[in-house]
Amino acid sequence: MKKKMTTSVLALTMATGMLLAGCGGEEKAATKDTKKAATKSDEPVTLQFWDENAGPARTPVWEEVIKRFEEKNPNIDVEYVGIPNASAKSKYDAAIAAEDTPDIGSVQTTWLPEFSIREALLPLDSYFKKSDISKKINPSATGVNKKITQDGKLYGIPYAQNLDALWIRTDWFEQAGVKEPKTWDEFFTVIEKMRDEANNRYGFTIRGGAGASFTIQRAMFAYSGLDFFDKNGKTNINDPKHVEFVEKYFSYNDKLTPKSDITNGYKEMIAGFDTGVVAMVHHNPGSYGEHNKALPAGSYKLIPLPTTEKGQYVAEGGNAVNLAIFKSTEHADEAWKFVEFVNSEEAQSYWNQQTGQIPTNSDVLDDEWVQDAQHIKTAFEVYNNPDTKLYEPPFYLPDYRAILDDVVDPGVQAVMSGKMSAKDFLDEWAKAIEDSKAKYDQTFKK
Amino acid sequence: MFTVNKKVDKILTLYLPLTMLLSFTIFPIYWTLNTAFKPEGDIVKRPLQYMPVNPTTENFVAAWTNVGFATFFKNSLIVGVFTVIAVLICSTLSGYALSRYQFKGKRSFMLMLLCTQFIPRAMMIIPLFVIFKNLGLISNPLSLIITYTAIEIPFTTILMSGFISNVPKELEEAAMIDGCTKLQSLRHVVFPLLLPGIVATGVFTFIYTWNEFLIALMLTNQQSKFTLPVGLSTMMGEFSINYGALAAGSVIALIPAVILFAYAQKHLVNGMGGAVKG
Numbered sequence: 001m002k003k004k005m006t007t008s009v010l011a012l013t014m015a016t017g018m019l020l021a022g023c024g025g026e027e028k029a030a031t032k033d034t035k036k037a038a039t040k041s042d043e044p045v046t047l048q049f050w051d052e053n054a055g056p057a058r059t060p061v062w063e064e065v066i067k068r069f070e071e072k073n074p075n076i077d078v079e080y081v082g083i084p085n086a087s088a089k090s091k092y093d094a095a096i097a098a099e100d101t102p103d104i105g106s107v108q109t110t111w112l113p114e115f116s117i118r119e120a121l122l123p124l125d126s127y128f129k130k131s132d133i134s135k136k137i138n139p140s141a142t143g144v145n146k147k148i149t150q151d152g153k154l155y156g157i158p159y160a161q162n163l164d165a166l167w168i169r170t171d172w173f174e175q176a177g178v179k180e181p182k183t184w185d186e187f188f189t190v191i192e193k194m195r196d197e198a199n200n201r202y203g204f205t206i207r208g209g210a211g212a213s214f215t216i217q218r219a220m221f222a223y224s225g226l227d228f229f230d231k232n233g234k235t236n237i238n239d240p241k242h243v244e245f246v247e248k249y250f251s252y253n254d255k256l257t258p259k260s261d262i263t264n265g266y267k268e269m270i271a272g273f274d275t276g277v278v279a280m281v282h283h284n285p286g287s288y289g290e291h292n293k294a295l296p297a298g299s300y301k302l303i304p305l306p307t308t309e310k311g312q313y314v315a316e317g318g319n320a321v322n323l324a325i326f327k328s329t330e331h332a333d334e335a336w337k338f339v340e341f342v343n344s345e346e347a348q349s350y351w352n353q354q355t356g357q358i359p360t361n362s363d364v365l366d367d368e369w370v371q372d373a374q375h376i377k378t379a380f381e382v383y384n385n386p387d388t389k390l391y392e393p394p395f396y397l398p399d400y401r402a403i404l405d406d407v408v409d410p411g412v413q414a415v416m417s418g419k420m421s422a423k424d425f426l427d428e429w430a431k432a433i434e435d436s437k438a439k440y441d442q443t444f445k446k
Numbered sequence: 447m448f449t450v451n452k453k454v455d456k457i458l459t460l461y462l463p464l465t466m467l468l469s470f471t472i473f474p475i476y477w478t479l480n481t482a483f484k485p486e487g488d489i490v491k492r493p494l495q496y497m498p499v500n501p502t503t504e505n506f507v508a509a510w511t512n513v514g515f516a517t518f519f520k521n522s523l524i525v526g527v528f529t530v531i532a533v534l535i536c537s538t539l540s541g542y543a544l545s546r547y548q549f550k551g552k553r554s555f556m557l558m559l560l561c562t563q564f565i566p567r568a569m570m571i572i573p574l575f576v577i578f579k580n581l582g583l584i585s586n587p588l589s590l591i592i593t594y595t596a597i598e599i600p601f602t603t604i605l606m607s608g609f610i611s612n613v614p615k616e617l618e619e620a621a622m623i624d625g626c627t628k629l630q631s632l633r634h635v636v637f638p639l640l641l642p643g644i645v646a647t648g649v650f651t652f653i654y655t656w657n658e659f660l661i662a663l664m665l666t667n668q669q670s671k672f673t674l675p676v677g678l679s680t681m682m683g684e685f686s687i688n689y690g691a692l693a694a695g696s697v698i699a700l701i702p703a704v705i706l707f708a709y710a711q712k713h714l715v716n717g718m719g720g721a722v723k724g
Contacts, residue, residue: 084679
């Protein structure tokens with residue numbers, strides 16, 4: 001008996017020790033940023049740059065941009081580190097926690113509030129104000145970046161934006177004599193009309209797997225044209241209009257859309273479109289490269305998401321990627337030079353043309369390739385339309401992303417499999433947002 | 447009649463389940479190979495091609511040279527080989543001690559070894575990062591070798607002590623009666639009989655380091671120091687997946703594991719027979 005006791009005590013001590021070791025990582029804070037020495041401008045400097053969406057498509061583009069930058073700034077050497085997209089956030093999290101961040105990083109807008117509260121980023125307002133690019137970069141994109149951070153400062157310069165839209169098979173639409181959907185009612189009729197059992201074709205594919213939350217959120221706000229919160233600060237997520245939309249949208253599941261949709265992630269959804277199974281898919285201009293590889297030119301195109309009843313386009317604010325400078329850098333001025341260069345007309349034009357994203361620098365929009373690229377032009381026209389409504393999700397809530405991943409994604413699957421009603425799903429989602437907001441407001445006085 | 451029944455029985459209970467199991471395992475490998483040899487445009491084309499119509503090795507060339515698999519492969523190999531060496535030395539010695547000697551707290555020591563296996567790897571990342579940062583070992587293969595060795599030792603020690611217990615103590619004693627010292631009897635009697643155990647442990651460790659992704663990603667901040675799994679995952683961008691190069695890369699990554707298993711299997715069987723006879 002005694003022996004057994006000793007054994008258990010020992011095991012417990014060891015396990016606790018290991019647990020504690022896991023929590024002791026934050027002690028060495030705030031030693032690094034004191035080292036910020038001023039370097040002379042001609043001294044050779046090496047900057048580390050992290051790309052959050054590395055891959056065969058983007059890595060070579062960044063390498064070319066870096067090459068051009070280094071030619072212009074021979075004393076600055078930019079070291080590229082490509083991080084796989086799926087693990088990028090955790091890689092940044094670990095780096096911030098361990099105080100070993102790069103000089104510059106490509107970060108998604110949704111990460112800015114959290115990273116800035118964790119004091120990992122350098123405010124860029126003064127740099128930006130003095131720079132020529134401040135007159136060129138889309139003010140609504142920088143505006144969102146400021147609005148979502150706790151202190152209202154600018155922590156990231158958006159170098160590319162994105163827009164949810166529909167890719168459609170124009171050749172099938174022509175064959176069937178069906179017009180492109182302009183309103184959501186038309187969109188639903190198109191799903192029905194484009195179902196072609198003989199050829200095993202479906203009108204639409206629903207995203208039910210990873211990332212389903214983004215798609216459904218953007219679709220339902222595009223339908224309702226509501227703001228994220230009403231005047232009293234209550235969320236509009238479970239507004240009757242959204243309930244009505246979500247009910248209808250998912251009622252097509254398994255009847256007029258492929259059976260496997262419930263597990264559809266990006267790859268599966270795009271593969272369905274590119275292999276000729278579905279006529280219409282809700283994504284963004286970013287998948288252009290994939291369609292271009294798989295489908296003959298002229299057989300597909302990008303159209304905006306349908307408008308609200310009032311004929312208004314709706315887009316989600318903050319759908320952009322930014323360059324941010326990390327506080328730990330010892331070469332902030334040189335890092336800014338890189339940020340400025342990436343956002344110059346030359347670099348943005350090259351980068352966005354190669355990757356199929358929408359430039360934020362207004363000078364690029366006159367470039368010939370933008371005029372020739374149907375998908376970029378369409379997306380840009382939506383952003384440029386004075387009536388387009390931008391709704392702003394509360395990216396500043398620390399749980400915002402977690403709610404999408406842990407409540408909304410599984411909720412979508414529950415609705416699709418008939419285990420939950422659309423109303424219960426939206427109520428649950430709304431409650432999660434409101435609880436999180438109450439917690440946030442309490443912490444930051446409001 | 448009896449023999450026919452026996453044959454049917456054998457088909458139903460042996461060949462049929464085995465074939466089903468095999469096809470289940472083989473299919474993804476077949477599809478990876480099929481994809482790896484197809485040109486980019488053919489991969490997602492309908493109708494599906496069950497055999498590459500225009501076979502090409504361009505994906506392998508692209509993965510090996512453009513994407514940098516040559517470097518990733520080398521890095522993985524360095525980390526794998528050194529981890530295996532370190533793990534084998536430590537676990538053979540500690541396994542021997544655990545199996546042959548009686549000492550106070552032996553059982554609780556064994557239990558502690560087991561307990562270390564309960565700790566989620568993801569929990570150790572930030573502490574590990576801080577430790578290696580202070581040691582100046584971030585982006586250095588040594589950080590991975592140390593981490594993997596530490597992670598693997600507890601389990602492999604237990605594994606080894608099991609193998610060593612299977613080698614009859616009497617063999618060692620007989621050798622010592624014939625004039626061997628303790629170390630000589632270890633070298634000439636125990637180790638040869640232990641070979642299957644050593645091979646199994648080595649293979650097990652190597653496969654772990656070869657496939658490990660999370661720690662390798664977190665402790666490496668330099669493109670040129672990435673290991674294979676990290677390199678492979680960069681083939682899947684948010685908006686583009688290079689299926690061809692991804693498949694080719696997977697095939698390249700598979701080769702050492704397959705060779706290793708083919709080799710180890712022979713040793714495992716041979717060695718086992720030897721031990722039983724002894």
